[in-house]
Amino acid sequence: MLLCLSCADSIERAWQIVDQIPGRATGAYSHSQGIKGLRDTIAAGIVERDGFHANPDDIFMTYGASPAVPYYLEKATGWRLEILELKKQLDAAKLKGINVRALVINLDNLTGHVSRK
Template sequence: MILQLLIRSEKDGSLCPIPQYPLYSASIALHGGSLVPYFLDEETGWALEVDELKKQLEEARSKGISVRALVVINPGNPTGQVIIYLFVT
């Protein structure tokens, strides 16, 4: 339901961690949005690198994609039990 509210067109993106459970990318595609992947670092226990997140955000913006959400999956397991959508403005 949250994705339905956030995605207005293919120019609306959601930052989503890679690796991830394919349901997230499929849901974004189903609602007509764009997946903006950010890559987790396996060597540091699947930690998020802020520079990686910034890089992917800037790349999306350069393609005209408005990033409207950041998906955080906890624990670092791609199928985690807690999913958080943070809204990006």
């Protein structure tokens, strides 16, 4: 079998990633922040690229903005982001000892999982 150099590099990198997954269980649930080894790699990349110390424990990997920063919109208010609801979510995070430094609001899908019919 013949592989191009970039294909071989991609395959090697994929195996390096799989090796960072505990038990190599690719179909199982991972830690809620994401796989520790991958967060370590991301933090090292930020340091290398930006010269900014990044702590892997401060990195949260998600499949999108909605699961990362939940906020709730109500049909009765025209699907607007209510400041009181946002404050409620921030206060709940603070009570858990979370120091919120950024909010991610997906402007392409403000209604989250709600479908309009």
